[in-house]
Each structure stands twice: as C-alpha cells, then as structure tokens.
Amino acid sequence: MVSIKDVARRAGVSLGTVSNVINRPELVSAQKRALVRAVIEELGYVPSESARQLRMGQSRILGLLVLDMGNPFFVEVARGAEHAARAAGLRVMVCNSGQDPREEADYLSLFVEQRVRGVLITPADISGVNHNGFVNHGVPFVFVDRVLPAAEGCSVSVDDVTGGALATRHLLEAGHTDIAFINGPSQLAQCADRHEGVRRALTEAGLAESAVTVLRVDHLDVASGRDAGARLMGLPRRPSAVFCANDLLALGLLQAVFAAGLRVPEDLAIVGYDDIEFAAAAAVPLTSVRQPAWQIGVTAAELVIAETGDDAGSHSHQRVVFQPELVVRRSSMPGR
Amino acid sequence: MVSIKDVARRAGVSLGTVSNVINRPELVSAQKRALVRAVIEELGYVPSESARQLRMGQSRILGLLVLDMGNPFFVEVARGAEHAARAAGLRVMVCNSGQDPREEADYLSLFVEQRVRGVLITPADISGVNHNGFVNHGVPFVFVDRVLPAAEGCSVSVDDVTGGALATRHLLEAGHTDIAFINGPSQLAQCADRHEGVRRALTEAGLAESAVTVLRVDHLDVASGRDAGARLMGLPRRPSAVFCANDLLALGLLQAVFAAGLRVPEDLAIVGYDDIEFAAAAAVPLTSVRQPAWQIGVTAAELVIAETGDDAGSHSHQRVVFQPELVVRRSSMPGR
DNA sequence: CGGTCAGGCTGAAACGATTTAGGGGTACGC
DNA sequence: GCGTACCCCTAAATCGTTTCAGCCTGACCG
Numbered sequence: 001m002v003s004i005k006d007v008a009r010r011a012g013v014s015l016g017t018v019s020n021v022i023n024r025p026e027l028v029s030a031q032k033r034a035l036v037r038a039v040i041e042e043l044g045y046v047p048s049e050s051a052r053q054l055r056m057g058q059s060r061i062l063g064l065l066v067l068d069m070g071n072p073f074f075v076e077v078a079r080g081a082e083h084a085a086r087a088a089g090l091r092v093m094v095c096n097s098g099q100d101p102r103e104e105a106d107y108l109s110l111f112v113e114q115r116v117r118g119v120l121i122t123p124a125d126i127s128g129v130n131h132n133g134f135v136n137h138g139v140p141f142v143f144v145d146r147v148l149p150a151a152e153g154c155s156v157s158v159d160d161v162t163g164g165a166l167a168t169r170h171l172l173e174a175g176h177t178d179i180a181f182i183n184g185p186s187q188l189a190q191c192a193d194r195h196e197g198v199r200r201a202l203t204e205a206g207l208a209e210s211a212v213t214v215l216r217v218d219h220l221d222v223a224s225g226r227d228a229g230a231r232l233m234g235l236p237r238r239p240s241a242v243f244c245a246n247d248l249l250a251l252g253l254l255q256a257v258f259a260a261g262l263r264v265p266e267d268l269a270i271v272g273y274d275d276i277e278f279a280a281a282a283a284v285p286l287t288s289v290r291q292p293a294w295q296i297g298v299t300a301a302e303l304v305i306a307e308t309g310d311d312a313g314s315h316s317h318q319r320v321v322f323q324p325e326l327v328v329r330r331s332s333m334p335g336r
Numbered sequence: 337m338v339s340i341k342d343v344a345r346r347a348g349v350s351l352g353t354v355s356n357v358i359n360r361p362e363l364v365s366a367q368k369r370a371l372v373r374a375v376i377e378e379l380g381y382v383p384s385e386s387a388r389q390l391r392m393g394q395s396r397i398l399g400l401l402v403l404d405m406g407n408p409f410f411v412e413v414a415r416g417a418e419h420a421a422r423a424a425g426l427r428v429m430v431c432n433s434g435q436d437p438r439e440e441a442d443y444l445s446l447f448v449e450q451r452v453r454g455v456l457i458t459p460a461d462i463s464g465v466n467h468n469g470f471v472n473h474g475v476p477f478v479f480v481d482r483v484l485p486a487a488e489g490c491s492v493s494v495d496d497v498t499g500g501a502l503a504t505r506h507l508l509e510a511g512h513t514d515i516a517f518i519n520g521p522s523q524l525a526q527c528a529d530r531h532e533g534v535r536r537a538l539t540e541a542g543l544a545e546s547a548v549t550v551l552r553v554d555h556l557d558v559a560s561g562r563d564a565g566a567r568l569m570g571l572p573r574r575p576s577a578v579f580c581a582n583d584l585l586a587l588g589l590l591q592a593v594f595a596a597g598l599r600v601p602e603d604l605a606i607v608g609y610d611d612i613e614f615a616a617a618a619a620v621p622l623t624s625v626r627q628p629a630w631q632i633g634v635t636a637a638e639l640v641i642a643e644t645g646d647d648a649g650s651h652s653h654q655r656v657v658f659q660p661e662l663v664v665r666r667s668s669m670p671g672r
Numbered sequence: 673c674g675g676t677c678a679g680g681c682t683g684a685a686a687c688g689a690t691t692t693a694g695g696g697g698t699a700c701g702c
Numbered sequence: 703g704c705g706t707a708c709c710c711c712t713a714a715a716t717c718g719t720t721t722c723a724g725c726c727t728g729a730c731c732g
Contacts, residue, residue: 049449050386051718113385251617387688
C-alpha cells in the first residue's frame, strides 16, 4: 500500500511537505501544492488513519454503545449522534450491547483500544462497574437515556418517571381500574424509572400499588412482547389495559392479543413507549410515549465533543433531561 | 495514557517480553508471565489498537456499508455479519450511506483510511464508480444484495427477479388485473431486479407490461410509502392491488390507505418485500417476500474473511444467491 | 553592503506496538 | 573443560504519520 514516503519520493519533496499539503496547505507554495496533489491523485494515496492516530494520540471516532440496534428508537439516537459528530469532523462507531453487561464490557474495552475521542453509552448495567474502568482511562463519556450524578459525568435522558406516569394516568382517566404493566429487567434504569412513574400515578389516584399487575420480561423486543401477551391471556382475571415499557413489547403483545381473538382497544387497551415509526402503522395504531430520540443523540454527541474540545478545561458536567409526550392513538381510545 | 513501555519499566522487563505475554504467552516463563499480568492489571494498561495496526499493516475490522439503517432488514444483515466476524476475532464497523453515492464514496474512503480488513457493501450506485477505487487499493470486498460478475469479486444476494415475480404472480392469481408497483430508484439493483420480476410475471400471464402502473419514489422508507399512497389515491382509476418494493413502503402505504378510509385487502391488496418483523404486526398483517437477512450477513462476512485469510491465494470469487420466499398474510388475502 | 525577517522547505524525532536477531544463562554429552 | 543445544529474555528496527527545529533564499531596510 502506497505511503506518504512514496508520494514524497515521486514528487521530489520531503515527507513534511506532503504532510503539510494535506493538513495545512496554506504553508506550502501553490506550485508544490499542485504538484503534490497531482502525485497523490496519480498514486491513489490514502493516509493511514492508524499512523495519524498513533502520532496524534487520539482518534477521530466517537463510540456509541446502545442496548438494542433492533429498536428503531436507538437507530434514531445513532442518527442524531452521527449528525452532530459529522458537524465536528468526527465519525461514530455504533455497537450493540444487547443488554448484556459482558458484551458491554467487551465493547467498552474495544473503545479504549481504539482510543476513541469519547463514548456515548446507554448502560446495560446499573451497577456502574463497567463504566469505572473508563473513568480511570480518562475517556470522556456521556450517559444516554440514564441520569448520572452531575459530578461523575454528563448525561442526556428523558424523564422516564414522568413518562410512566403519563401513560398510567391516561389509562386511569379512561376508566381502567385493572391494569397490567409489561416491564423489562429492573437493572435497566429506563425500566425502573417507568415503573416508578406507574407507582406515582397510582398513588396520585389514591390506588394501591397492587392495583397494577407487573409482568416481567428479559428483553425489550417483539418476541418478548408476544410471550408476555400469552402469559397475560392465561391470567385468571384479565386486565382491561396494558402499559408496555416500550413499543416493541407493545407490538408483540398486539400480535398475541389478535391471535387470541380479542379486540384492541375494546377488550384490551394498550399503551407503548418510544413512539417509534412503526407504532403509528401498527395493527391498531399505538398510543405511545414519545421521546425525542434524534435530539437525544445530537445532544449527547455535542456534550461529549464539548468535553474533548479545546475549551475542555472550562467544561462542567451537564445533565440534560428531556420531557416525554403522550401521543394518543386508537389502541387506547375509550368508548368505541 | 499508559503504554507498553510503562508496563515494562514497572515490571522490570523489556518491551518485547510484555508484548509476548500478551500475544504469545507460551514463550514466557510462568513467573514473568504472572508478574507482567499483575502489572498490566495494576496500571490498567490497554494496548493501543492503532499502534498494533500500524505495525501489522492491517486492522481487525470489517467495514459494512448499508443503504439504510432505518430498515430492519439491514439491521439483521449487520447482526449476521457481526456474528460471523466475531467468530473470526474481528469487529464490524457499520455505516449508513442513505442511498447517497456521495456518502457512499465518503465512507468507502473512510474504510481505506482505516485499512479495514475487508468491506461488505450494499451499493447505492449501480455505476460502480465508487467501487473502482477500492479494487485499486486491493481491499477485499463483497457485494451484498447485489450480484457481481464473478471475475470482479464475491457477492451475496437474493434472487430479486424471482422475488418480484413471486409477489406479482400471487396478486395475479388472486384475480387482480389492475396492479400498481411502488418502486424505488432504478439505480438500485434491488429495485431494477424486482421490477424485472414484475415484468416477467406479467409476460407469463400473457399480459402487457403496461398492465402495471409504476409509481416511483426516491427513498425506500415509510414516509415515501405514505407519499406514494397519497399519489395512488389521486389516480383516475385506482388499482385493486399494490406491490411495494419493500415493507417500509408498504407500511407507509397502509397508513395512507387507512387515512383515506379504505379497507385492506377488500379495497386494496398489498404485498411488501423483506418480511421485516414489523410486517406481521402491521395494521393489517403484511404479505411479504422473505429474504434470509441474517444468513446474508453471515455469508457475506465469511466470504470476505476467507478472502483475507491465510489460504487467500486459493480463493476464487463466489456468487451466492439465496432464494426468496413468499409469506402470505391478510393484506393480500382474497375473498373477504 | 550587512542585517533582519519571513517564507518555504528539509530532516529527524517522536508516537506505541510487533518482531527478529542475538545474548546470557543452564544443562548435557563427550 | 569445551562444544552444543535450548530456554528466556533484551535491544533494536520497523510501521506511516505529524511536528518542530533549523536551513536556505530572497526581499526589504537602514
């Protein structure tokens, strides 16, 4: 593979000059600049990023570790992050932990190996063990979709407690008294918070926490939603409404409900979370709690970029919290 | 950041010994091995991938360039590729061209800068201009979802002509004589091939090519599907069935159809393509042409890995073509 | 005409790893 | 006692960049 040395030799100039043509062309006379550029073109020279990175000490890549690439919500977050990164001349390396803390640790160490400029992470593990190693290495990071004490680092999240309360309040107001909540593992901050929101709405309404049946699933995906749906059908007393911790679960539930021959919302009202694009196109359009996914990605990337920038000295950790919004569609409409 | 030199100094051994402990531990005495490992742990040393890569001349990363990360089909392909890569000790860097040849060129040059081990690409541009640069650099590549003359390189694809024919035949057999085809830009091989399949089915049935109304969209996403749906509603003579070049279009179309107060399949039958997970959960479960997405990703990664392996000399380019499969669901069921 | 200065270029020193030639030991056989 | 073989380790070369100190040249000024 052709290196900068080959270009220099062919053009009859020194290494340094070629490098300057590439990185600081204003330092080179127009004549040599043109000559070198022509040779680069001729030889098809492409600088080696690893050599540059080795010399510079840091890469031009941001690491993004998401819980589930199969969830359009995270795809949208990734898009936002890419957008902001591009504006700063950086790239994003997207990885998928699949909610597995071991995979998470694995990818985080990959990020350190790559000496990424910064990391955006939706933590799979509330314990924070994984992220400790990180702090030691001094890699700037931002927690996405999870609040963090401001002293430790930046975070961008959505108020999931409010989100959970919004959904639950909506179902209570529609007159449902027998509600189920299909939730993921409580290790996930999102799940814990949304559950807390459910409790809060119940308390407000003067109801006991036990008024809601909680079904737990291991993964927040469509298949788990179907499973939970099947379990739901088997309950001695079937609830009249279900709040799902995300839209994938809700879509899976929807399938199970139809398979059982029930109608939505007449026999069962459903509310999801995330408002992914497919929620509106579902068998019965899904009521959902919308999160500004793209905006979350953009903000997180901007924060981590700011932390690595020239004025990093003056950087103080921030905690950005967006507000969720209830989008009511047919799946929870009363009186039909 | 702590380097191998720091570890060597602290452990009182030479650089080479530390390197050997990491890469060829059997060459080092058990005693020093333990010592060095302890120091590595103590200092939190993580090898710099860029330094290693610079020395080794190639990275341990595969580049994957997809048309649209918002399409679950490609997410599944990426998952498959990651699976196969992991088995070979490699990572996958997933990038999104968004069907834009300029973005594509940009990412391909990124791949070369990174000196990736190999590239998997779903080309956005049929002209092949972008991929030429590639061949010159000698980076092994595999075309995904697009056939390639075997002389030029490997490819993994699905027989889209057959797929298009399957869908069309299905609609014809159900008695539809007035069919529309919502297709993407013909620069995309997938779109061109599926269209060819449509033509073939028409010919078989003794119909003229003009029996099918073709609506063209620029992007294969839900929003474009909605737009095309709106256009469809405005046609002087509304067709009784629509074949969409992918499921995202079909889902968007479905929304437009409902918004117009029509029923599926009674007023309009719909067939999609890809059989993404959301197709089964759609407003009306979508009939679709299934492609083995995961398998495509696995195969493509394995091919490119084989090409870069030790026995690369004996490698001859392969062309793997999977067969699609029609999955009939309610959206195209006749007689209801 | 000598001095100063700036512009444009060169050459060499890093960056952090891998790899290889070779150097001390120790054990063994003659 | 000497040669040989083997094991474990060290030291140095190398990968492809960027950057920095310094050199040369010509222009400008006094």
